[in-house]
Amino acid sequence: MTSVGVVTPFWLDRPPAEALDIAVAADEAGFGTVWIGEMATFDAFALATAVGLRTSRISLRIGPLAAGVRSPVALALGLSTVVATTERRAGLALGASSPRIVTEWHGRTWEPVRRMRETVRDTRAILNGERVAGFRLQHPVPGTPISVAAFGPAMTKVAAAEGDEVVLNLVSADHVAAVKKQLSALTAAPPPLAVWIPAALEPGPATLRQLRSQLAVYLAPPGYGEMFTALGHGTLVDEARAGRPRSELAQAIPVDLIEAVGAIGSAKEVAGRVDEYFEAGAEHVGLVPATAEDPAGSRLLTTLSPLLTEERR
Template sequence: MTSVGVVTPFWLDRPPAEALDIAVVADEAGFGTLWIGEMATFDAFALATAIGLRTSDISLRIGPLAVGVRSPVALALGLSTVVAMTGRRAGLALGASSPRIVSEWHGRPFEPVRRMRQTVRDTRAILNGDRVAGFRLQQPVPDRSISVAAFGPAMTRVAVEEGDEVVLNLVSADHVADVCGAFSGVADAPPPVAVWIPAALDPGEATLRQLRSQLAVYLAPPGYGEMFTALGHGDLVARARSGAPRAELAQDIPVDLIEAVGAVGSADDIVRRVDSYFEAGVSHVGLVPATAEDPAGRRLLTTLSPLLTKGRR
């Protein structure tokens, strides 16, 4: 069974409260899942609670949150609070994040692979009502899904072995197929795969600038750079890794690179791109709506919902 959901984006050129508007539009349009991450605006659990109180049916997937920033107790308390305050279906997602966010912003050691395995195990146990390190949750929320965002081979192994779902962000359909093919060497029955992709309906120049700005952030990091190089854009990767200004790189990102890791164009184009990810092996696609020319992604989400959610949730 496949499904299509919506991801609250982190567009720095948009007002932070637009996340609430996107959630309302996604709920009204009939999407079944909303992903709620965290960067430099709102606390994810607080935002999820506000969204749960303003929407009627959409289920909430909180994260991926940076592993190591919150303890398993804090993660379990956060999810339990959201469920208790909103009465909404909710799950949790964890990811490696980056040294800047984990170590510089939060003052925690950046040890994502080592921390992820134990964090998933302990958080799951606490949510199920077990006592861990002397702590027991007074309002357990058992059998909640814990997804793990992964990219490199070490984190992918942990995600496959420990997670209820593997999450991939900003990747091509070919990369997804390669990752899914590699699962056979890790587990006999690997978990389902979800992918996040930026989406824009008939994008104009302002939207393309927004998407280029996002992509420029991912040109240099290990793994992403190699994927973009395989897609034929090694020159951009080399410049990013040599310290070229991000704004300069963003200006030079071609539309075909945006199209390779996203769903942009006409409604039919977007449907075809989403289907290509399903064909590559994913079970869930999370659309990250571009909002530079489409506030709250309203036009995108209301147009695409009947085309993408029929028979799915």
């Protein structure tokens, strides 16, 4: 079974509290899942609690959070608090993040593969009510799904072995198909695959600027750069890795690169792109609404929802 959810983005050109409005819009439009991440605005567990209290039924997926930042105890406490205070279903997603965030921002050691494996195992055990390192959660949440964000072969192996779901962000449908094959080769029962894609209805200049600004961040990092090169944009990748200013890179990003890793255009075209990701092997698609010309993504979500089957919402 496939499903479509909504991701609360953190656009740098928008008010941080718009994340709450996006979640409310997703709930009102009938979507079944909202993803709540974390960057430089709100604590994800606090934001998830606020979302749960302002919406009526939508389930919560918290993360991907950097696995090397919070301990398994802290992750379990946060998830348990959200579930208890909102009386809402919630899942947890973890990612490697980056050395800058893990080491510079939070002062933790950068050991992504080992830390991910240990964090998933211990957090799952604590949420299931087991005692870990002398700690037992008073309000366990057994069966909580834990998703693992994966980009690159090492983390994909961890995700296949430890995760209840694998999450990809800002990738092409062809990349989804390739990861699907990798997962099938790694295990006889591969976890389902979720993918986040930016989405916008009939984007105008401001929306395209917003999407270009996001893409510019991903041109240089390993993995993403190679994917963009395979899509025919190696010159941009080379320039990003050579240190060309991000603002200049953003201006140089063509619309076809946005289209390759997202869903933009008419409602029918956006829905069609969602189907392409399902055909490539994704079981869940998380829409990341562009909001520069569509506050809270309300128009996108209310327009698109009727085009999706009830099972997918």
